[in-house]
Each structure stands twice: as C-alpha cells, then as structure tokens.
Amino acid sequence: MHKIAPNFSKKLIAWYIQNKRELPWRKTKNPYHIWLSEIILQQTRVAQGLPYFLKFIEAYPQVENLANAREDEVLKLWQGLGYYSRARNLHATAKMVCQEMNGVFPDNYKDLLKLKGVGDYTASAIASIAFNQPEAVVDGNVYRVLSRFFEINTPINTTAGQKEFKQLAQQLIDIDEPGTFNQAIMEFGARYCVPQNPDCNNCIFNDSCKAFQQKNVDHLPVKIKAKPIKKRFFNYLVVLSKNEHTMLQQRTGKGIWQQLYQFPLIETSEEVNLRSLTKHTQFQTFCKNLQIDTISLFNETPIVHKLSHQHLSTRFWIVETLEENENTIPISNVKDYAVPVLIADFVSEFFENY
C-alpha cells in the first residue's frame, strides 16, 4: 500500500536517542508504573500529567496500595486532570489485578485489552514498552507523523483511517526494540512534527517526507469537523448555614464530572436574575426545608468555564440560612472532596480564610 522508506525506523530511533526527554516512566519497566503513566497521558500533555504521576507513585507505591484506596480518595488525587472516568477505571483495574491476577499485570496485548480503561493504544503501549512485544501504538502524534510522511489524506477520526494507520505503524515498527520505536515516533510528533508551524526545513526527514515535498504539511492530518460547542447556564447555591457549614452534593448518573462533588446546582436554559431563579421548581424544592435569610449574587458577570465540548456560564449565589441545616459539612472540610476545577477555583477565592 505505502512504500516503506527503508531507514525510517532507524532514523527515528537515532533522533529519539539524541532528543528524548528524561521522564520517570522511561527509567523503568515496572508494568504498574508504565500502565499508570499511560492512563494519565491519555489525551493529556506530558507537562500536565507529570505531577500527577509523581503524586500517584508517592501515594500508591504498589498497585496494592491503589487497589486498597477509597474511590473518593483516588478521585481527589485525580482532581484537575479531567476525564474522570479514567480515575474510576484506574481504581477498578487496580482492584481487578490484585484480586483476580495475584497483583501481576497481563504481559500481552490481548489480555491487557481486557482491562478497564485500556484500549488499543494503551494495550499496545504497555505490551511494547514493558514487555518488548511488537505492538505498534497509534496516538495523535503517530497520526500526524505518518499522515505527513506518507501524505495520507484518509480522515484519522474514521474507522477506515484508524485501520489504515494502525496497519502502517505495524509495518514500520522496529521488532528489535518495539518499545523504543513507539516512544520515538510519539516523541518526534510531540516535539518536532508538531501540529502548527513545524520546522520542516531542518527536519531529518525533509528529503523523504511526502507532504513536505508536496507542500501539504499544513493540511495534514485530515480530521472530520467536530460538532459545535454547547452553551449551558449553571447557578450554584452556596449555602452558608450556622457554625460555618455549607452543602455539597455528589454528581451521579451520566454527563460531566461523574462522582465529583459540587454545590447544589440549578441549571437554567438562559442567564437568570434572582427573581426568575427563585421561580424555578428545582429551586423551590431545594429551599423547602431551609430557613433562608438572604440570597446574594457572588459574580454579576458569569464565569465561563470551558470544556472541550461545552461552555458553562456560571453564577454563584450565596444563600445564608438562619439555622444549622441537615446535610451540611464544615467549610474547612470542603478541601477534602474531589471537585471540578470550576468549583475549586471558586472555593479557593471565596473560602480562602477557612
């Protein structure tokens, strides 16, 4: 299908040896550490994930320590990293490995793929890096490097694209050092063959990169357009009851921030003032058992919290009550709960003295 440049893999690995970053998970073959790093790095830059990797290794030196932790504690440690299903699957897999596999990780692609939170990419990464298996990884970097070098216009976010690139990567992999090859192609994509304004004139492949020769680098890889971003309107009720207590609720069910905590939320279809807020059924239900003293608006200008797929226009309403209420916690304990960054930012500003 594609004509393989004979020296592609060797050149890539040579570049990697010279240019790779020293990262903690590159100094070990411990499958637990490799697995942890790969879960953290899913859709996450090294710079953002690195401190979390260090925190987790310190808190849970062995997979048994992670398996024995409470889920709330794991989520708290994951706070701020996003895609929180990763943390729940991480915890579930640690338990499974300890309870059903005697604490030993699977050592091959097929069995690794059975673990929760481990898909094609991660199974290939662990198999190749920790166990030297010739399983090619295809992540965002690999799509970019290969689509450019071979000038492949197949959209990468289609089944056909995934299949084509996986097959090509599998043909290119250096079977003598598959883990090194996989890390090399990803590192090259992350550090040199970058999405915008790559330095093609000085690239080691500028004599063989088809997209460079055709002046088509800026149009690759091809990706099908994403859906437009949805706008939502959040009104958080920050209860202040006697003795410096407040109220948190855990998010359940589908949607964003599963299992994380937040203040009681009234979602509206548009921005609302106090009058319309108090007319909402949800609001009235919530206030039924509360003796409310005053309600004041913390931020007139909504805080717009941006997620990949939705923008949350948010206002915080301060609700002071006249008594001690049920289901409240000391404000000084709020810091122990896993909360979305949107809530964490508000808490650190509003409750800074607690």
Add this chain to the structure above:
DNA sequence: AACGCGGGGCT
C-alpha cells in the same frame, strides 16, 4: 459510526 467526556497550552 457517532457521541460524550476536562482542562490547559499554544497560536
């Protein structure tokens, strides 16, 4: 096959 899921950095 399409969709939902975070937060941050860079242009």
Add this chain to the structure above:
DNA sequence: AGCCCAGCGTT
C-alpha cells in the same frame, strides 16, 4: 476563537 493533547467506553 480554534485546535490539540501518549484515547476510551457507551450507544
């Protein structure tokens, strides 16, 4: 404002 990031699970 838009794009991307060592993707995965669900529908």
